[in-house]
Amino acid sequence: MNPIPEVDVHVSLTRRVFLLAYSPERRRLSSRERLGVTLQAAALYELxxxxxxxxxxxxxxxxxVRGRAPDCDLAADLLARITASERAHSWGYWVRKGERQATDRVGATLERERVIxxxxxxxxxIVPTRRMLLRQPRLRAAATKAVRDALKATRPVDRVPAVDAALVALTYEGELRVVxxxxxxRAARGRVDALEAGLGxxxxxxxxxxxxQKSRAAGAAG
Incomplete structure (x- = not known):
């Protein structure tokens, strides 16, 4: 059997966000209604x-700036669209634009890499669907640990790596409740505010x- 390739959890913030949305108990993604915009935000932050x-x-x-290429297809595509756009748009516009495809795109990348x-x-x-299996649990465990460590009140905020602070901020603001x-x-709000201060x-x-999203859903329900 071919060995499963190792994947660096620090390479892509979008991968880590996706894995944190996975519920091992239910073998599926949790908070899926928020995951698309959260992944878009992760790609935007990476850029x-x-x-x-x-x-x-x-x-x-x-x-x-022509630095190294974005670490995931989602971020690369996002950069191409921003660059090609005839006029500048708000940050919120790019967080929302393409969010319906974001989850499937990142999932396809992780499946191709044999992570899921x-x-x-x-x-x-009765109802045909797909079940998601995590082939490299250590990657999700490492991302979870990064979130927990960053939220520790005893750890100075300036000692938290920016990428981990971003991971906390995005999973919090994206309401990924499995994390x-x-x-x-409620207990983390103040700490998250402090972590977000340097993230742009x-x-x-x-x-x-x-x-x-919540406002629209409430309006549709009413």
Whole structure:
């Protein structure tokens, strides 16, 4: 049997967010209604952290920086669309734009890398669906540990790596509840605010996108 290739959890923030949304008990993604915008935000933050995009009066613009290529297809595609856009758009626009395809795209990447596997399944023995299996549990465990460590009040905020602070901020603002339950979210608010202080405009854009989703859902229900 061919060995499963090792994947560096620090390579892509989007991969780590996706894995944190996975529920091992249910063998499926949790908080899926928020996952698309959260993955888009993760890709956007990666581009921002690499200096490939910047904020210009509240709008996203591509820079002239030519650093290393984005670490995932989602971020690479996002950068191409930002660069090709005839006018600059807000951070919230790019968090929302393409969010319906984001989950499947990152999932396909992880399946190709043999980190996860999808297999046919019938819900209640009747409804055809797919079950997701985690082939490299250590990757999710490492991401979970990074979140827990970053949230420890005894750890100085300036000692938390920016990528881990971003992971906490995005899973929090994206409301990935498999990572943080309701009680933990309430307790973490102040710490998350401190971690977000140096991350730029992406966490706030995600928070507003989630708020917008909830507002629309409430309107449709009413």
């Amino acid at each position: 921002y952290a690499q200096g490939l995009i910047r904020d210009h009066t509240g709008k996203v613009t591509a820079t002239a 596997r999808f297999e046919p399944h019938r819900l209640l023995g 943080l339950g309701r009680r933990e979210r 405009p992406v966490p706030e854009a995600l928070r507003k996108a989630v708020r917008r």
